Amino acid sequence: MKKLYLMTALAVILSAQNANAAGYQLNEFSAAGLGRSFAGMGVVGDDFSALGFNPAGMTAQKRSGVQLGMAVTEIAAKAKSKYGTDKMDYFVPQPSALGQYNLNDKWFFGLGVYVPYGLSTKYKHDSHVAQSASGVRKSELEVVDTNFSTAYRFDMGLSLGASAILRYIKGQLTSNVNTPNPQTGDILNLGYNDYRVKGWSQSWQLGAMYEFNENTRIGLSYRFKSTQHTHGKQYLYLNQKGAAILNGKASLEAGHPLQIFDTFNRYDTMADPELPASWILSGYHKWNDKWASAATVKYIQWHRFYTFPAKSNSPLKNGNYDSDYRWKDSWTFALGQEYFANENWTFRAGTAWDQAPTANNNFRTNRIPDADRIWFSLGASYTNGNHQVDLGYAFLTMMHGRVRDSYNGDMEAKYHNHSNMFALGYQYKF
Numbered sequence: 001m002k003k004l005y006l007m008t009a010l011a012v013i014l015s016a017q018n019a020n021a022a023g024y025q026l027n028e029f030s031a032a033g034l035g036r037s038f039a040g041m042g043v044v045g046d047d048f049s050a051l052g053f054n055p056a057g058m059t060a061q062k063r064s065g066v067q068l069g070m071a072v073t074e075i076a077a078k079a080k081s082k083y084g085t086d087k088m089d090y091f092v093p094q095p096s097a098l099g100q101y102n103l104n105d106k107w108f109f110g111l112g113v114y115v116p117y118g119l120s121t122k123y124k125h126d127s128h129v130a131q132s133a134s135g136v137r138k139s140e141l142e143v144v145d146t147n148f149s150t151a152y153r154f155d156m157g158l159s160l161g162a163s164a165i166l167r168y169i170k171g172q173l174t175s176n177v178n179t180p181n182p183q184t185g186d187i188l189n190l191g192y193n194d195y196r197v198k199g200w201s202q203s204w205q206l207g208a209m210y211e212f213n214e215n216t217r218i219g220l221s222y223r224f225k226s227t228q229h230t231h232g233k234q235y236l237y238l239n240q241k242g243a244a245i246l247n248g249k250a251s252l253e254a255g256h257p258l259q260i261f262d263t264f265n266r267y268d269t270m271a272d273p274e275l276p277a278s279w280i281l282s283g284y285h286k287w288n289d290k291w292a293s294a295a296t297v298k299y300i301q302w303h304r305f306y307t308f309p310a311k312s313n314s315p316l317k318n319g320n321y322d323s324d325y326r327w328k329d330s331w332t333f334a335l336g337q338e339y340f341a342n343e344n345w346t347f348r349a350g351t352a353w354d355q356a357p358t359a360n361n362n363f364r365t366n367r368i369p370d371a372d373r374i375w376f377s378l379g380a381s382y383t384n385g386n387h388q389v390d391l392g393y394a395f396l397t398m399m400h401g402r403v404r405d406s407y408n409g410d411m412e413a414k415y416h417n418h419s420n421m422f423a424l425g426y427q428y429k430f
Helices: 002-015 055-060 240-246
Strands: 065-081 084-102 107-122 136-153 158-180 187-213 216-223 229-239 261-271 278-286 291-300 310-312 330-340 345-354 373-384 387-398 401-403 413-429
Touching: 055 107, 055 136, 055 158, 055 187, 055 216, 065 107, 136 187, 158 229, 187 261, 187 310
Parallel strands: none
Antiparallel strands: 065 084, 065 413, 084 107, 107 136, 136 158, 158 187, 187 216, 187 229, 216 278, 229 261, 261 310, 278 291, 291 330, 330 345, 345 373, 373 387, 387 413, 401 413
């Protein structure tokens, strides 16, 4: 009956998923983990998120149950250039659902839907960024994983786990169609285009965890790379000047472009971005009845994201919309602390350093103006019987990032970015 309840609850939850994401590498499907800056990810055992980090860590959770979560991330940035300051400040929700069934004290099974990667940047259509050569307006990427995991615990304290991941990706790139006037150098707006793709792929994850005793454990996991094969449509809207130029009926000339969109075209598109492989090493130690510590080192092989390959049969750019990123591998280091006030309340705090994969200022883009970030987190859990409520908050301050002498035609600017993250989770255990 308990197994039937778990599967029925998850079926209802998963059918209602509508995930959004912010950032690119995401962990916000654990409200408890957010309170520690995700230190100890996969091995702490205080919620059901281990299947997304290290499936072997499911054996640290001694009870079956389900978990619902909602994280909300504020995306706040200022782009300062010689033309002025452009701002973006908005909130993006990230729901998640996870569950675990412990067949016995040896075999563990898990199922979850969550967002491991995502991106969201939005500029106004008349911002300086949108009026530059690249014309960047909106960038959205969401990757939704459906994760099927299992783990087995051996008598000597070793646990091994594996995950099969069905991955869905959806992306949208919106840009103004801008071109320099050869006579004056002014930027002329010829319209705008919407580039949309979606598709499916699969990935795998392997994990191991060793428990020295019930209070001390360490885990290592590896998530394989995945290549996203996507298809979609490019919607091209041209004003009268843009339509005339595209059809060879006019040439560029000085003056203000007309803003009446009278031409609409649709083209087939495809993109095959590659998402990186990653390693996670985590540890957890409970010092006494009141205090516990956690730590994580994560290595992400972003060098596979050398370019973002995107094609279209549009006549613009001869259908080539590749972007040159040349990202490098990056590291994350996190430390967390927990205080067990009583049988009901647990309080958390954490900090982390998250390295950006951007190669240098030449390859930082207005679409992804990323920079190294430092985390400061707080969290709490309230447990009463079979029920647990988790709260998490993190403030991310980012190093100032610059776009300079861009290889992708992006506007030169200095970025001041920060984020506030809020997460609420509910667990029912049986």
